[in-house]
Amino acid sequence: xxxxxxxxxxxxxxxxxxxxxxxxxxxxxxxxxxxxxxxxxxxxxxxxxxxxxxxxxxxxxxxxxxxxxxxxxxxxxxxxxxxxxxxxxxxxxxxxxxxxxxxxxxxxxxxxxxxxxxxxxxxxxxxxxxxxxxxxxxxxxxxxxxxxxxxxxxxxxxxxxxxxxxxxxxxxxxxxxxxxxxxxxxxxxxxxxxxxxxxxxxxxxxxxxxxxx
Amino acid sequence: xxxxxxxxxxxxxxxxxxxxxxxxxxxxxxxxxxxxxxxxxxxxxxxxxxxxxxxxxxxxxxxxxxxxxxxxxxxxxxxxxxxxxxxxxxxxxxxxxxxxxxxxxxxxxxxxxxxxxxxxxxxxxxxxxxxxxxxxxxxxxxxxxxxxxxxxxxxxxxxxxxxxxxxxxxxxxxxxxxxxxxx
Numbered sequence: 001x002x003x004x005x006x007x008x009x010x011x012x013x014x015x016x017x018x019x020x021x022x023x024x025x026x027x028x029x030x031x032x033x034x035x036x037x038x039x040x041x042x043x044x045x046x047x048x049x050x051x052x053x054x055x056x057x058x059x060x061x062x063x064x065x066x067x068x069x070x071x072x073x074x075x076x077x078x079x080x081x082x083x084x085x086x087x088x089x090x091x092x093x094x095x096x097x098x099x100x101x102x103x104x105x106x107x108x109x110x111x112x113x114x115x116x117x118x119x120x121x122x123x124x125x126x127x128x129x130x131x132x133x134x135x136x137x138x139x140x141x142x143x144x145x146x147x148x149x150x151x152x153x154x155x156x157x158x159x160x161x162x163x164x165x166x167x168x169x170x171x172x173x174x175x176x177x178x179x180x181x182x183x184x185x186x187x188x189x190x191x192x193x194x195x196x197x198x199x200x201x202x203x204x205x206x207x208x209x210x211x212x213x
Numbered sequence: 214x215x216x217x218x219x220x221x222x223x224x225x226x227x228x229x230x231x232x233x234x235x236x237x238x239x240x241x242x243x244x245x246x247x248x249x250x251x252x253x254x255x256x257x258x259x260x261x262x263x264x265x266x267x268x269x270x271x272x273x274x275x276x277x278x279x280x281x282x283x284x285x286x287x288x289x290x291x292x293x294x295x296x297x298x299x300x301x302x303x304x305x306x307x308x309x310x311x312x313x314x315x316x317x318x319x320x321x322x323x324x325x326x327x328x329x330x331x332x333x334x335x336x337x338x339x340x341x342x343x344x345x346x347x348x349x350x351x352x353x354x355x356x357x358x359x360x361x362x363x364x365x366x367x368x369x370x371x372x373x374x375x376x377x378x379x380x381x382x383x384x385x386x387x388x389x390x391x392x393x394x395x396x
Binding site: 009010013014020026028029030040043045047052053065072076087089090091097 | 361
């Protein structure tokens, strides 16, 4: 897998520090499953977290803290067996958020060419699968918030380049683009947004609003 | 043998032999720091202490999974405390990749000696952190202790987001470079 579009370093640091909400972390961690280079950056950031833990001024514990922990060890046994989970062919952690294989997703059609499947939401931030028909485009739009789009199958192009499986596109309020799916197959993306898109064409905007896209 | 390597060996001993004395020594070192970490992130003293104990019990249960070639004990225990915080305080799942998953893309070309994560690098890394320019160190610490995205950190500091991002990148670059400069 040749990945040329990666999350920014600050997103990887936020994933390592644990200060990212679950829907965003789902997209970043799914990219990490496919991208050894970004895993190394996360490992570096976690090492920084370890060094910060070492430099903290220790807080005094209750006098019986150690004894009570040692007592509890007697009832604490090895790591619990991993729960077996269905394999839907998508990388973890995305796989755990699916209830069927990607090809059998129960899509909600927004237009004849565009379908979505919501996965998880926190506050105003939501992660969803988005499927675009071959060669179809999403009309010119901007973003009120930050949007991350991870390609799972197929690919798309926009003013900034081509995105294939494993590539992650970051769109900010400054990004104005017209993504078009590759001609040869459906494009399935995992996307997270914290605000609705702003379409340049009002009728598309109305449809988007109706369907909460 | 330095203190960091000692801690790594203690954690290996807990994993390999359920050594209670080794666990007690790790507890004495890390539980008060985990408590401090959780309090920095807004937990009350009592909750932070309860969770620090939970974190150390997780360390006991999972110690067999610790690999000293991949991370220092401090780094590994940091990730345990972080995950527990997300689960117990934020009440969210922590989405994580799984190296045993069939769809996981393994690292075909692990670069030798390039990561900060190697166990023996803990002290060099701490030294490098101490000589970071204060405005860069501040962003690194806030990234770990504020539970906020960088856009909010920028707002709080009254800085443009771009400045916060570039300080963080410079800091991470320096930390990596400090490691690379070692033999």
